[in-house]
Amino acid sequence: MMPGDHVLLDALPADWRAGRFLGRVLTAAGPSPILVDQGIAYDMSKVAPTVAQLVEMLPLGSDGGEALGALDSLELPLLSPVDLQCVKAAGVTFALSAIERVIEERARGDAGAAAAIRGRLEERVGGSIRAVVPGSPEAAALKAALIEDDLWSQYLEVAIGPDAEVFTKAPVLATVGAGAQIGIRSDSTWNNPEPEIVLIGNSAGSAIGATLGNDVNLRDFEGRSALLLGKAKDNNASCALGPLIRLFDDGFTIDDVRNAEVALTIDGPEGYRLEGSSSMNQISRDPLELMRQTMSEHQYPDGFALFLGTLFAPVQDRDEPGRGFTHKVGDIVAIATPRLGKLVNEVVTSKDATPWTYGLTALMMNLAERGLLKAAKEKADA
Incomplete structure (x- = not known):
């Protein structure tokens, strides 16, 4: 399954004509950032060659961008919408994910042991952990009780402790x-x-x-x-x-x-x-x-x-x-x-997925060949 028109049409938000969006598309020249405004997609590579740079320029309009047409008829493949970030x-x-992480830890990665552990944890901490505010005195009290019951875990530390x-x-x-x-x-x-x-x-x-x-x-x-x-x-x-x-x-x-x-x-x-x-x-x-x-x-x-x-x-x-x-x-x-x-x-x-070969060096070389780095520097110096 590759990016294309059918993917784009199915992927759009319900109110895509009303929102403003950033993204990336693969053009014949290389990857380019786009701005979508009032349902129209604009190639913004001559304004800023990366999405990361466009983000720093917000709020911005489509001035300087090249209109590509309505978003729902865009024929260029979508890429991941971030680049240098x-x-x-x-x-x-x-709370539920915290319990599941504890289950993984207690089961030592064995899926077959998960059900019994899940039942015990849900019985002991299910309601309490859902109600507690991380880092609060109530969270500290719950931590003390779980330690006493030999149910404490490093995952519960990040779930209800002060640090995410x-x-x-x-x-x-x-x-x-x-x-x-x-x-x-x-x-x-x-x-x-x-x-x-x-x-x-x-x-x-x-x-x-x-x-x-x-x-x-x-x-x-x-x-x-x-x-x-x-x-x-x-x-x-x-x-x-x-x-x-x-x-x-x-x-x-x-x-x-x-x-x-x-x-x-x-x-x-x-x-x-x-x-x-x-x-x-x-x-x-x-x-x-x-x-x-x-x-x-x-x-x-x-x-x-x-x-x-x-x-x-x-x-x-x-x-x-x-x-x-x-x-x-x-x-x-x-x-x-x-x-x-x-x-x-x-x-x-991951072994069979398309290999990741287009890294920072390849992107910088592409942007330099297109003259976009020079243009971006001139804009920054102006």
């Missing part, structure tokens, strides 16, 4: 977009998608918009050891973003993110179908608090993308009873919410 992710931001888990999900330019293949490690036997909303921040740490993301999770690897987080999270094609970045304005605000319902469907090659959802109003930490913690001791001069976490944790059995859900090659994963559109990707192994 660092891709970060916040983990264990929902924030990690780097993918290298710059390694993310894939709508319609691309998404990869899981070939040696993983327990894994799932993570449907999330992703905030886009500028270099000052302000949220300028949002997109959808799939933060693929390898439950067996991370369950064996939290020190395997890098292998569990950062693999070829393991991070999908898109279809476009919707910019915040009077018609789309951070409150739309806070109240979004993110739907997920998985259609397997054997006829299997799973449906789920993630309600952002159940998040334990406010999205802007997660942005603040990401920037508290670091700088991101090219901006950053921040996955906000997910409530979705599939426990339905797919094959063997008691082993829950895991991906199969050929699964079609669709993540959708009306204001951001739909992100659809086909699951393959």
